[in-house]
Amino acid sequence: MxxxxxxxxxxxxxxxxxxxxxxxxxxxxxxxxxxxxxxxxxxxxxxxxxxxxxxxxxxxxxxxxxxxxxxxxxxxxxxxxxxxxxxxxxxxxxxxxxxxxxxxxxxxxxxxxxxxxxxxxxxVGSTSRLLAKNGEKARVDNWCERLSERETQVARLVANGASNREIAEQLFITERTVKAHLSAVFEKLAIRDRLQLSLRINGVSI
Amino acid sequence: MxxxxxxxxxxxxxxxxxxxxxxxxxxxxxxxxxxxxxxxxxxxxxxxxxxxxxxxxxxxxxxxxxxxxxxxxxxxxxxxxxxxxxxxxxxxxxxxxxxxxxxxxxxxxxxxxxxxxxxxxxxVGSTSRLLAKNGEKARVDNWCERLSERETQVARLVANGASNREIAEQLFITERTVKAHLSAVFEKLAIRDRLQLSLRINGVSI
DNA sequence: CAAGCCATTGAACCAAAGTACAGTCTCGCG
DNA sequence: CGCGAGACTGTACTTTGGTTCAATGGCTTG
Known part of the structure; x- marks a missing residue:
C-alpha cells in the first residue's frame, strides 16, 4: 500500500x-x-x-x-x-x-x-438535530477565534501531544517563543495548562 | 474485545x-x-x-x-x-x-x-478492501487492562485534566504516591507524559 | 512460608512547563 | 508618522512533573 x-x-x-x-x-x-x-x-x-x-x-x-x-x-x-x-x-x-x-x-x-x-x-450536529433533546445543543467551540494564527498553530500541536521542544523544532522557532505563545493562549482561553488546552481543543470537555 | x-x-x-x-x-x-x-x-x-x-x-x-x-x-x-x-x-x-x-x-x-x-x-465510489491482509488483528485500545485499580483511577483523573496535587487530595494520598502510580502507568502504556495519557484514554490518538 | 503484586511514602534529583519582565522587529492603520 | 498588534527572543525565576534511589505493610497464591 x-x-x-x-x-x-x-x-x-x-x-x-x-x-x-x-x-x-x-x-x-x-x-x-x-x-x-x-x-x-x-x-x-x-x-x-x-x-x-x-x-x-x-x-x-x-x-x-x-x-x-x-x-x-x-x-x-x-x-x-x-x-x-x-x-x-x-x-x-x-x-x-x-x-x-x-x-x-x-x-x-x-x-x-x-x-x-x-x-x-x-x-453529527450538522446532519441531524436529534441530539438536541435535553436542551443541550451541540454548540461548536470556536476556541481559535480569539487566538492569533501562530498561537492557534502552537495550540494545535500541543493538543496533539507535542512537547515545547518538538513544537519549536517543527516551527523553526525557539522553545522560548513557544512558551510565549502558549502563555498567551492560556490567558485568552482562561485555562491553566497544556492538558486543559488539549481537552478543550479535542472537544473532550467543552 | x-x-x-x-x-x-x-x-x-x-x-x-x-x-x-x-x-x-x-x-x-x-x-x-x-x-x-x-x-x-x-x-x-x-x-x-x-x-x-x-x-x-x-x-x-x-x-x-x-x-x-x-x-x-x-x-x-x-x-x-x-x-x-x-x-x-x-x-x-x-x-x-x-x-x-x-x-x-x-x-x-x-x-x-x-x-x-x-x-x-x-x-466514495470505492470497492471494499480485503480483510485482515497481513493477518494483523487490530484491536481497540483497552488501556486499563494492564493497570492496577489504583493506577487506573489516577490515570482517569489525569485524563480529565487534574493536577497531581488535586488527585492527591481527591484520593487522600500524598502527591508522591500519585507520582508513583503515574510512573507505573507511563511505563506500562509506553508513553511519556500525562498529555499523551489523556490523548490515549480519551481516544484522540490511540 | 516464600514470592510476588499492590499501595503507600520519603528524600533527592533532573527536566519540563510556565511566569515575570524585559526587548527588537515588522506591518498595517488612522 | 506614531501607535498597536503580533512574532520573536533573552534572562531569570517558580512551579510542576517525572525519575531514581530506596523502604514498609497488606494481600494473595503456589
Missing part, C-alpha cells in the same frame, strides 16, 4: 514521513501523476487554513484503487462535508501524530470512513 | 455467532445491562423493518469504551443519519456475511465509521 502526500509546497510535515517512511511528498502540481500505475494506495491531501477543498481539488479523477484522505489544518463541518462529497475516505488533522495517521490508514484501507472522534460530534 | 448483539428477541442470526464466536445475544430488555464492567466492546443493535431507531433506542447512555453499530434489516439514508446522530460508529445490513461483520468491527474498533456498501459507494 503506497502513501502519497500532497502539500501546497512539497515539504510536508515530519510526522508524515515518520508514519509512513516509504511515503512520498509532492506539491499540488504533481497531483495528476498520482496513481498512474496499478498499485493501490492512499492519497493524503493537505488543505491549509482558509482554503476551500473544491477550489484546489477540482477535476481530479482518482482510480478506485486509490483512496483519498483530507489533511485539514483547520477541520470544520463544511470541510468534512466537502471532503466526503469529493470522494474522500476521511478527514483528519494535519498535525496528527504518526500513530494516528497509521490508524486512519488502517481504517480507510478496510473500507471505513474516518472523520476523527472530535470531528464526529460536530458533523 | 467483547461483542454484544441486541435483537428484539434474544435469538439473533447464525452469522453473528459465526463472525464472533464469543459474542452474546440479548433481547432489548437487557440493553441497560451492557457495558457495566470495564471491558471495552462493540454493541450491535438490530433495527427491524419499519422501526425507527430513536423510538427503540432512547435514553441509552453507553460508556465511551463501548462502540455501537446499527444492524439494519432495511437500510436507508434516514436510518443511517439517525444512527450516526445517536452516536453509532456505523450501520450495516442485518444479513451481512460474517466476513463483512468482522470487517466492520475492524473499522469501528479503530475509530472509523462504517456506513455500508451502498451509501459508501455512492459517496
Amino acid at each position: 503506497r502513501h502519497w502526500f500532497i502539500d501546497k509546497e512539497p515539504n510536508g510535515m515530519a510526522s508524515w514521513q515518520e508514519a509512513f517512511p516509504d511515503s512520498l511528498v509532492f506539491g499540488r502540481d504533481h497531483l495528476s501523476r498520482i496513481g498512474t500505475g496499478d498499485e493501490p494506495g492512499v492519497l493524503w491531501f493537505r488543505i491549509r487554513a482558509g482554503e476551500v477543498l473544491t477550489a484546489v481539488f477540482h477535476g481530479v479523477a482518482l482510480p478506485p484503487r486509490i483512496l483519498f484522505v483530507v489533511l485539514a489544518d483547520e477541520p470544520s463541518d463544511s470541510l468534512i462535508e466537502e471532503a466526503l462529497a469529493s470522494g474522500a475516505s476521511g478527514c483528519c488533522n494535519t498535525y496528527a501524530a504518526p500513530d494516528v495517521l497509521r490508524q486512519v490508514a488502517l481504517v480507510v484501507e478496510n473500507g471505513g470512513l474516518w472523520i476523527g472522534r472530535s470531528l464526529l460530534s460536530s458533523l | 467483547r461483542h454484544w448483539f441486541i435483537d428484539k428477541e434474544p435469538n439473533g442470526m447464525a452469522s453473528w455467532q459465526e463472525a464472533f464466536p464469543d459474542s452474546l445475544v440479548f433481547g432489548r430488555d437487557h440493553l441497560s445491562r451492557i457495558g457495566t464492567g470495564d471491558e471495552p466492546g462493540v454493541l450491535w443493535f438490530r433495527i427491524r423493518a419499519g422501526e425507527v431507531l430513536t423510538a427503540v433506542f432512547h435514553g441509552v447512555a453507553l460508556p465511551p469504551r463501548i462502540l455501537f453499530v446499527v444492524l439494519a434489516d432495511e437500510p436507508s439514508d434516514s436510518l443511517i443519519e439517525e444512527a450516526l446522530a445517536s452516536g453509532a460508529s456505523g450501520c450495516c445490513n442485518t444479513y451481512a456475511a460474517p466476513d463483512v461483520l468482522r470487517q466492520v468491527a475492524l473499522v469501528v474498533e479503530n475509530g472509523g465509521l462504517w456506513i455500508g456498501r451502498s451509501l459508501l459507494s455512492s459517496l
Whole structure:
C-alpha cells in the first residue's frame, strides 16, 4: 500500500514521513501523476487554513484503487462535508501524530470512513438535530477565534501531544517563543495548562 | 474485545455467532445491562423493518469504551443519519456475511465509521478492501487492562485534566504516591507524559 | 512460608512547563 | 508618522512533573 502526500509546497510535515517512511511528498502540481500505475494506495491531501477543498481539488479523477484522505489544518463541518462529497475516505488533522495517521490508514484501507472522534460530534450536529433533546445543543467551540494564527498553530500541536521542544523544532522557532505563545493562549482561553488546552481543543470537555 | 448483539428477541442470526464466536445475544430488555464492567466492546443493535431507531433506542447512555453499530434489516439514508446522530460508529445490513461483520468491527474498533456498501459507494465510489491482509488483528485500545485499580483511577483523573496535587487530595494520598502510580502507568502504556495519557484514554490518538 | 503484586511514602534529583519582565522587529492603520 | 498588534527572543525565576534511589505493610497464591 503506497502513501502519497500532497502539500501546497512539497515539504510536508515530519510526522508524515515518520508514519509512513516509504511515503512520498509532492506539491499540488504533481497531483495528476498520482496513481498512474496499478498499485493501490492512499492519497493524503493537505488543505491549509482558509482554503476551500473544491477550489484546489477540482477535476481530479482518482482510480478506485486509490483512496483519498483530507489533511485539514483547520477541520470544520463544511470541510468534512466537502471532503466526503469529493470522494474522500476521511478527514483528519494535519498535525496528527504518526500513530494516528497509521490508524486512519488502517481504517480507510478496510473500507471505513474516518472523520476523527472530535470531528464526529460536530458533523453529527450538522446532519441531524436529534441530539438536541435535553436542551443541550451541540454548540461548536470556536476556541481559535480569539487566538492569533501562530498561537492557534502552537495550540494545535500541543493538543496533539507535542512537547515545547518538538513544537519549536517543527516551527523553526525557539522553545522560548513557544512558551510565549502558549502563555498567551492560556490567558485568552482562561485555562491553566497544556492538558486543559488539549481537552478543550479535542472537544473532550467543552 | 467483547461483542454484544441486541435483537428484539434474544435469538439473533447464525452469522453473528459465526463472525464472533464469543459474542452474546440479548433481547432489548437487557440493553441497560451492557457495558457495566470495564471491558471495552462493540454493541450491535438490530433495527427491524419499519422501526425507527430513536423510538427503540432512547435514553441509552453507553460508556465511551463501548462502540455501537446499527444492524439494519432495511437500510436507508434516514436510518443511517439517525444512527450516526445517536452516536453509532456505523450501520450495516442485518444479513451481512460474517466476513463483512468482522470487517466492520475492524473499522469501528479503530475509530472509523462504517456506513455500508451502498451509501459508501455512492459517496466514495470505492470497492471494499480485503480483510485482515497481513493477518494483523487490530484491536481497540483497552488501556486499563494492564493497570492496577489504583493506577487506573489516577490515570482517569489525569485524563480529565487534574493536577497531581488535586488527585492527591481527591484520593487522600500524598502527591508522591500519585507520582508513583503515574510512573507505573507511563511505563506500562509506553508513553511519556500525562498529555499523551489523556490523548490515549480519551481516544484522540490511540 | 516464600514470592510476588499492590499501595503507600520519603528524600533527592533532573527536566519540563510556565511566569515575570524585559526587548527588537515588522506591518498595517488612522 | 506614531501607535498597536503580533512574532520573536533573552534572562531569570517558580512551579510542576517525572525519575531514581530506596523502604514498609497488606494481600494473595503456589
